[in-house]
Amino acid sequence: MTGWVARPGRWVVWAVVAFFFVNLAGLVLSVVVDSFGTQWFGSWLPAGFTTHWYADAWREFGLSDVLLTTAVVALVVIAVSVAVGVPAAYALARRSFPGKRLVMLLFVLPILIPPITYGIPLATVLYKVHLAGTTTGVILANLVPSVPFVVLTMTPFIEQIDPKIEAAARMSGARTTSVFTRILGPLLLPGILAASILVLVRTVGMFELTFLTAGPDSTTLVVALYNSVFAAGIRANQSVDAMATIYTASMLLLLLVALRFVNPTQLVTRIREET
Amino acid sequence: MTAATAARPALRHRLAERGIDRTLLLLVPGLLVIACLFLYPFLYGLQLSFAPRRGGVFANYARFFGDPYLRDTIWTTLGIALPATFINVLASIPIAYVLRGRVRGKRLLTTILVVPITLGTVLTAQGLIMYGGPAGWLNKVLTVLGITDQPLPLIHNYTGVLLSLVITGFPFSFLLTLSYLSGIDPSLEKAAATLGANGVQRFRRITLPLLAPGLAITFCLSFVMAFSVFPSAQLAGDPANETRVISIAAYHAAFEEYDYSMGSAVAMLMAVVMLIVIGLVMAWRATLYRGATGGKG
Numbered sequence: 001m002t003g004w005v006a007r008p009g010r011w012v013v014w015a016v017v018a019f020f021f022v023n024l025a026g027l028v029l030s031v032v033v034d035s036f037g038t039q040w041f042g043s044w045l046p047a048g049f050t051t052h053w054y055a056d057a058w059r060e061f062g063l064s065d066v067l068l069t070t071a072v073v074a075l076v077v078i079a080v081s082v083a084v085g086v087p088a089a090y091a092l093a094r095r096s097f098p099g100k101r102l103v104m105l106l107f108v109l110p111i112l113i114p115p116i117t118y119g120i121p122l123a124t125v126l127y128k129v130h131l132a133g134t135t136t137g138v139i140l141a142n143l144v145p146s147v148p149f150v151v152l153t154m155t156p157f158i159e160q161i162d163p164k165i166e167a168a169a170r171m172s173g174a175r176t177t178s179v180f181t182r183i184l185g186p187l188l189l190p191g192i193l194a195a196s197i198l199v200l201v202r203t204v205g206m207f208e209l210t211f212l213t214a215g216p217d218s219t220t221l222v223v224a225l226y227n228s229v230f231a232a233g234i235r236a237n238q239s240v241d242a243m244a245t246i247y248t249a250s251m252l253l254l255l256l257v258a259l260r261f262v263n264p265t266q267l268v269t270r271i272r273e274e275t
Numbered sequence: 276m277t278a279a280t281a282a283r284p285a286l287r288h289r290l291a292e293r294g295i296d297r298t299l300l301l302l303v304p305g306l307l308v309i310a311c312l313f314l315y316p317f318l319y320g321l322q323l324s325f326a327p328r329r330g331g332v333f334a335n336y337a338r339f340f341g342d343p344y345l346r347d348t349i350w351t352t353l354g355i356a357l358p359a360t361f362i363n364v365l366a367s368i369p370i371a372y373v374l375r376g377r378v379r380g381k382r383l384l385t386t387i388l389v390v391p392i393t394l395g396t397v398l399t400a401q402g403l404i405m406y407g408g409p410a411g412w413l414n415k416v417l418t419v420l421g422i423t424d425q426p427l428p429l430i431h432n433y434t435g436v437l438l439s440l441v442i443t444g445f446p447f448s449f450l451l452t453l454s455y456l457s458g459i460d461p462s463l464e465k466a467a468a469t470l471g472a473n474g475v476q477r478f479r480r481i482t483l484p485l486l487a488p489g490l491a492i493t494f495c496l497s498f499v500m501a502f503s504v505f506p507s508a509q510l511a512g513d514p515a516n517e518t519r520v521i522s523i524a525a526y527h528a529a530f531e532e533y534d535y536s537m538g539s540a541v542a543m544l545m546a547v548v549m550l551i552v553i554g555l556v557m558a559w560r561a562t563l564y565r566g567a568t569g570g571k572g
Contacts, residue, residue: 014373084308112495118546122313212530225395237401244397248398
């Protein structure tokens with residue numbers, strides 16, 4: 001750290017980061033303070049503080065139902081994308097075969113194309129088969145980015161596991177099923193857990209796909225929140241803020257849990273952390 | 276008979292040698308999901324876009340390019356998405372460069388930089404409207420400090436959407452850049468330093484060339500996010516005029532006019548524009564060095 005004085009560039013970087021943080025904090029605090037405020041017109045702080053906006057938001061927006069739908073959608077999406085994605089990742093990690101690049105492309109495309117682009121044709125198809133507006137439709141739509149996500153994050157993870165371990169198990173007479181449940185399963189568990197949590201965060205935050213496919217009984221939190229801003233009738237700004245605060249608080253909780261399991265910087269390249 | 280039984284294991288063997296065996300069956304469920312939920316709807320949408328309500332095969336596309344209100348959404352979207360992506364990627368380089376080494380509180384700083392991912396577009400938009408609005412804290416502070424005498428117009432316009440995309444998009448580019456940068460072996464720079472290269476030279480000649488392919492990927496992924504901007508353009512922008520992005524046009528056609536054919540056509544055009552931009556970036560990337568980065572793993 002001898003270079004501190006010699007490197008003015010660092011100070012500029014820290015100043016920019018600090019500026020970003022200050023404004024970000026101001027932005028978040030504005031919403032949180034308002035969600036607890038009674039009336040706030042042009043002064044530095046609201047006239048008084050209250051918690052009744054939270055009770056209002058909970059009741060008005062039927063948050064218990066919305067949260068239940070969100071949880072069901074997220075859990076089913078996780079279960080299906082892990083069940084489907086992990087075996088596919090295994091095959092991609094262990095075998096090289098003609099057409100592998102094409103298969104990889106198929107798994108990359110849904111991540112490369114913005115949700116709203118494929119979401120519109122997908123919603124059209126779902127309307128045709130009468131699945132749009134149902135929880136099933138929302139789950140199906142959310143599988144599109146989640147399955148490739150699990151495949152792409154699990155492939156490098158599986159590549160790290162020495163194939164000799166499986167070979168040894170097979171030599172000792174283990175069948176494919178027991179190789180999967182007793183050898184690979186436990187070794188892959190941390191990776192599966194990490195991928196699941198990231199799918200959870202993505203699904204809970206996925207606005208476009210849910211927005212395009214959800215009906216009145218199948219909205220998730222993020223869509224309910226958006227709709228509340230546009231809802232007919234006079235909607236108190238504070239109660240929208242209260243709901244936004246609930247949403248962000250739950251996302252933050254999920255993300256902090258996720259960060260305990262995965263180092264975010266290792267999603268792309270795996271690095272040995274020097275601590 | 277004997278020939279057939281002899282050929283059979285041989286074929287299986289030959290296939291297995293090329294990597295085709297029963298393990299590949301594990302790919303089937305995943306591919307089925309993608310085929311049914313991604314490929315089929317996409318092709319269906321493509322076909323639907325050529326079957327307009329009125330007119331010939333290309334009527335939807337002709338209408339899109341003939342109507343300035345629709346056609347200009349492409350430029351509006353690019354005009355928002357490209358600057359936002361450049362800001363996010365360029366800003367993340369120096370910050371990731373500083374945070375790559377051993378810095379006190381690195382984990383905490385990284386976490387704080389990642390937090391905006393959890394904000395969601397609604398809280399970001401609400402926050403921008405309240406914080407950056409005419410009576411918001413930002414304009415109050417600026418007025419008190421005497422920097423401006425009237426509130427800056429930061430919301431319900433182009434600036435509002437751009438700020439919203441930077442706030443939600445920056446953490447993502449930062450994470451990607453940081454991980455690519457961490458994959459470059461610091462001893463390469465140390466070697467350059469022993470040869471007398473100063474900081475700027477080391478960055479320009481060593482780090483940047485090794486980082487560039489990763490930056491291309493970061494640019495593409497950030498651009499995909501910014502290009503599909505929908506909720507923030509509605510909430511923090513001026514969705515009827517200045518920030519009428521292409522996704523608003525697509526949504527409007529499909530779900531407000533119930534013209535799925537037109538909606539699909541706009542969605543296909545979105546995909547085309549996006550793939551052109553990504554194709555250009557990847558073509559540039561192909562000209563770069565892509566060997567080992569001396570990475571730590």
